[in-house]
Amino acid sequence: MRDYKILTDSSCDLEKNRREALDIDYLKMGVSYGPNKETYCDLDWAEFSPKEFYQMLEDNIVFKTFQINSAAYEEVFEKYVLKGLDVLYLACAGALSGSINSARLAADNLTQKYPQAKIYCMDTTIASLGLGILVTRAVQEKRSGKTIDEVRLIIDEIKSSVLQVGTVENLKYLQRAGRINGAAAFMCKIANIKPIVVSDVKGANISIAKVRGRAKSIQTCINYIKENIINPETQEVGIVHADSIDDAIKIKEILINQVGVKSVYINYLNLVLGATVGRGMIGIYFQGKPRGNIKY
Helix, strand or coil, X not given: CCCEEEEEECCCCCCHHHHHHHCCEEECCEEEECCCEEEECCCCCCXXXXXXXXXXXXXXXXXXXXXXXXXXXXXXXXXXXXXXXXXXXXXXXXXXXXXXXXXXXXXXXXXXXXXXCCEEEEECCCCHHHHHHXXXXXXXXXXXXXXXXXXXXXXXXXXXXXXXXXXXCCCHHHHHCCCCCHHHHHHHHHXXXXXXXXXXXXXXXXXXXXXXXXXXXXXXXXXXXXXXXCCHHHCEEEEEECCCHHHHHHHHHHHHHHHCCCEEEXXXXXXXXXXXXCCCCEEEEEEECCHHHCCC
């Protein structure tokens, strides 16, 4: 049986120490900003800190994201194939990024060149720490002795049970990204309306409610978790925030003390996703009822 490498992308929001402990590699999505500037979504924030980035957004510097191209995928995949390894790539939801299509094209090209190699590219239908949860599970299964085919099947079976719920503070970033129109953003701002956002079965972000005020939006997210989480005492729940650490810590305390989760991991939201939602976003990721069984 050939050994294999588990790869992901910069949507996973796992810090360096976690990536190293899991022995995973990741491909970096890209962004352009300002006059002819480009950078990559480095999870270690090599170019500027998270606080600097979210302040840049507040200062109306526009960041535009771009996908990972097939040549970049080929380079990374081939590096591991040449080491005698197969590749299992767990990608950000295809509903949010078309990078998975470039990955599959690269895999097809390389398997023609190296017919002995297995290169699997999976649409996980989730992003951020939801993807991080699946990557962590894949590594655990690999370390228990599962083959690449067995791990692929396990991830495919459980991916719809990794749930997201969250809210944003300012709709201008969604408007800028073309996700909502200007009139809707303006009216929500006037009325202090906050959308509650979840992932559907394909990984698209959908609004299931609109509530008034920050406190109400956070409580609505907590209620959604209480209704849909399964076996909280066994879980590490993930929270990402866009420079909203105080709210993230409050939610962590509620999840541990009221919901009874085992532990909570908090991290900054990466700059590719952060550019779309802006400062103040909170996202919570956990395992629960399959998304197809939830009535929104």
